Structure formats: structure tokens, C-alpha cells
Amino acid sequence: MGRKLRALAALLSLILIVALAGRSDVWRLAVQATADEAGETSDETDDSGDDEEDEEDEEDSDDEDEDDEDDAYTRKLEEQRQNTLNAIDSIKSDISTVEEKISALQSSKSSLQTYINQLDKELNALSEQITELEESIIQKEEEIESSEEELAQTEEEAEEQYAMMKKRIQYMYENGTESFLELLLESEDVADLLNRAEYSSQMAEYDRSMMQELQETLAKIEEQKAALEEEKAELEELLAETESQQEAVNTAIEAKSQEIASYQAQINAASGEQSDYEDQLEEQEALLDQVEQQIAAAAAAKASADDGDGGSSTGFLWPCPSSHRITSSFGYRTAPVAGASTYHKGIDIGASSGAAIVASASGRVTTATYSSSAGNYVVISHGNGISTVYMHASALYVSEGDIVTQGQTIAAVGSTGYSTGPHLHFGVIVNGSYVDPTGYVN
Numbered sequence: 267m268g269r270k271l272r273a274l275a276a277l278l279s280l281i282l283i284v285a286l287a288g289r290s291d292v293w294r295l296a297v298q299a300t301a302d303e304a305g306e307t308s309d310e311t312d313d314s315g316d317d318e319e320d321e322e323d324e325e326d327s328d329d330e331d332e333d334d335e336d337d338a339y340t341r342k343l344e345e346q347r348q349n350t351l352n353a354i355d356s357i358k359s360d361i362s363t364v365e366e367k368i369s370a371l372q373s374s375k376s377s378l379q380t381y382i383n384q385l386d387k388e389l390n391a392l393s394e395q396i397t398e399l400e401e402s403i404i405q406k407e408e409e410i411e412s413s414e415e416e417l418a419q420t421e422e423e424a425e426e427q428y429a430m431m432k433k434r435i436q437y438m439y440e441n442g443t444e445s446f447l448e449l450l451l452e453s454e455d456v457a458d459l460l461n462r463a464e465y466s467s468q469m470a471e472y473d474r475s476m477m478q479e480l481q482e483t484l485a486k487i488e489e490q491k492a493a494l495e496e497e498k499a500e501l502e503e504l505l506a507e508t509e510s511q512q513e514a515v516n517t518a519i520e521a522k523s524q525e526i527a528s529y530q531a532q533i534n535a536a537s538g539e540q541s542d543y544e545d546q547l548e549e550q551e552a553l554l555d556q557v558e559q560q561i562a563a564a565a566a567a568k569a570s571a572d573d574g575d576g577g578s579s580t581g582f583l584w585p586c587p588s589s590h591r592i593t594s595s596f597g598y599r600t601a602p603v604a605g606a607s608t609y610h611k612g613i614d615i616g617a618s619s620g621a622a623i624v625a626s627a628s629g630r631v632t633t634a635t636y637s638s639s640a641g642n643y644v645v646i647s648h649g650n651g652i653s654t655v656y657m658h659a660s661a662l663y664v665s666e667g668d669i670v671t672q673g674q675t676i677a678a679v680g681s682t683g684y685s686t687g688p689h690l691h692f693g694v695i696v697n698g699s700y701v702d703p704t705g706y707v708n
Contacts, residue, residue, distance in 0.1 A: 344637065350550055351639050357547045364540045368533055375529040382522045385515050392512045399505040406498040413494060417487040424480035431477060559699065582626040582706040583673055585656060585692050589617035593689060596702040611700035612655065612693030619660055619688040621679040624672075626654045626692075626707060631668040631676075640691070641682025646670060651698075657691035658682050 584590065594614035625646055632653065633645035642659040660680025670676060681688045694703045 348638060354547060354550045357543050357550060361540055361543045361547065364536050364543060368536045368540065371529050371533045371536065375526055375533070378522050378526050378529070382519055382526070385519050385522070389512060389515045389519065392508055392515060396505060396508050396512065399501055399508060403498060403501045403505065406494055406501060410491060410494040410498060413487055413491045417484065417491060420480065420483045420487055424477070424484060428477060428480075581672070582654075583624065584707050585623055585626045585654070586615045586617050586621060586679065586690050587624060588621040589615055591616045596704065612657075612691050613703050615690045615692060617679045617688060617690060619678075619680055621688075622675045623656050623659060623677040623679060623690055625670045625674045625676050626672070628670060628672045629653075631664045631666055631670060634662050634664055634666050634668075637683065639684050641685065642677065642680065643683075643691075644676055645695075646676070651696060653695040654703075655691070655693035655695065657693070658685045658689060660688075 592613050593616040594610055596610055596613055598610070623644075627646075627648045629646045629648040631644060632647045633643070636642050640657040642662050643655065643657040644659070644662060644664060645653055645655050647653045656677055658680055659677035660682065661678040662676070663678075664670060664676045679688050679690050692703050692707075694701050694706050
């Protein structure tokens, strides 16, 4: 375009020179040439304007295409994130089922163990009873043995007494009359005769008395022996019964122990399943973290493209004026509800449902939407690669593309998405990575 302007200036100079020289024919030719050149220049200028408009249209179209590509990429990431969350939910459900199975098995095992403990107590009692019975039987055997010895001695004494008595009776029978005659002749007087006769009578009475006493003693010992043998028989019968009970208890303990071993095997198998599910869960959570990092990076890229839209990357405000109570800090934690992340990428601020959520700093809203995990949430770009995130809202008061000022109410506290109750999840993204928000707000 500069070259054509210079050519037009040269023609104008030539016309001026010719005019001053009075050359009318040359004047006409110069004017005509100038007009033609001007026409060409005008055409070229018009063409150039059209080209610039076309380039602007192409640039606008390219921007729109880039926006569409960004939105498609973001939607793809969100879809991948949702699929991963669904997989995590499924795995956690499987883990919960396995945990319930393990709990039921452990409960059954515990009940069996309690029953075995009770059987062990019964077994111990039976063992003590058997020991006592065995000791009683030994004692009865000793008493029976003593009775048998006493009986044998008494029988021996009775035999001796009976033998002596038989001899005296035999002697008196064989020498009856002569003996009395001899007793009479040998007596010094009547008194001596009576004494000798009394003595013979007492000896006979003594023999009868001793025999009777020995017979009674024998009968008594026999009764005692019979009683002891009966008691021993009863003890042996009771011992046999107790040993039978002991054997039954041992059999029951063995059977229950086998059941416990079976339950333990099932518990071990279920624990193996749980371990496999936990490995899968760890993989899915790692994938989720990767996807969330990609989403954060995409948000950072979008925020970077929107820098300069009234954003502020300094002087952040607390995002929930009605409450400063942090219920869950940034970093690793136990998931408070199924589906929630075990690595907390922000802080949870407990507050009443409907409480105001304000923009921590001025900036541009890059996201205002709903997801099954975050619920209703807003992302604000503040420039310099910094964005803030506000999740689980009950209502959103801004839309994507809105310019917000620091302290402006952008949403209301709620419990949408994966949530245990009304609270605000507040996060800070710096250059595509989540950082601890307490480094930015007090």
C-alpha cells in the first residue's frame, strides 16, 4: 500500500510540473494517468479493506473454534471425571459389601468362639469332676481293701475261736460223765465242786458269746464291704458317664473349631477380595486425581486467557462471612462420605444452609455449573494463573463470563454433590495445581 501512495505522489508532482510549463496535451495525459492510477489505488484500497474484514472474520471464527475445542475438551474431562467417580462408587460399594460379609463372618466366628469358650469351661468342669470321681474311686478301693483285710482277720479269729470251741465241745462230749465224776472226785469240797462246774458253764457261755460276736462282726464287715463296692460301682458308672460327656464336649469343640477354620478361610478370601478392590480404588483415585489436575490445568489455561478482565490476584477475603469454622483441612484425609476424595484439595467451612458465599477476590467467572461430585460450583479467575473454587452450593447467583467484585455474593451454602451436610468447599488453583487455601485467606 505504501508503494502505491508513493506512485500517486509522483504522478501528482508530474502534473504540477506540466501545468506550470503550459503543456495542455501532456496535462490531459497526466490527468488521465493520474485518474487511472487513483482508480487502481482505490480498487486496491477497497480490496485491502475487504481482505482485512475477511481476516478479522477468520480470526473471530478461529477464536470461536478454539473456544468450542476448549469446551469440548473440558466436557470430555468432566465426562472422564464422572466415569471415574462412578467407577469409584462401584468399587466402594463392592468394598462395603465385602466388609459387611467379613463383619458377618467375624460375628459368626465370634459367636462360635464364645460357644467354644463356654464348652471349654464345661470341659474344664467335667475334667475336674472326673478327677474328683477318680480320687473317690481310689479312696473307695482303699476302704474296700481295708474292709477286706479286716474281714479276713475277723474270719481268721472266728475260725480260731470256732476251732477251740469245737475242741472243748468234743472233749466234753467224749469225756462227759467221767469228767463230771472226775470233777466231783477232784473237788475238795462242795464249794470247789460248784466253782468248777460254774467255770465249765462260763467257758461254754464264753464260747457261744464269742461265736455270736464274731458272726455279727463278720456280717457287719460283709455289709460294709457290699456298701463300699456298691458306692464304687456308682462312682465308676458316674465316671463313665462323665467321660462320655467329656468326649461329647471334645467332639463339639472339634466340630466348632472346624467351623471357625472355615469362617476364617472365608474371611481370608473376603479380605483378599477387599485388598483387590482397595487396589482398584487406589488406581481409580489416582486416575481421578490426574483428571482433576487436567481440569485444573484447563481452568488455569482458560483463566490465563481471560487475564486482565478486572481480576485481582492479591488481598483475598474469607469466602464465607457467617462462619470461620474449618471442618476439614487441606491434604490427605479419610473420605467423609462414599465418593469423596481421600486427598482434600481445599478446605471445608461448616455453615448454615443458605449462608452467603462471596468472591474471595475480584475476577471473571470461568465456570458456574453442576457436577455429581462438586454439586453446584463456581470457578473465578483472578489473573496471574490464580483461580478460586466454591463447591456444594445450594444456589448460584453468577454465570460463566460474569465479572465479579471482591466480596460480591456469588452463591449460597448448601449440601449438593458428595457432601455430609451444609458446608462450603473452598479451593485455590495456582498455575493448574490445587494449593492450600489457608496460604491466601485467614
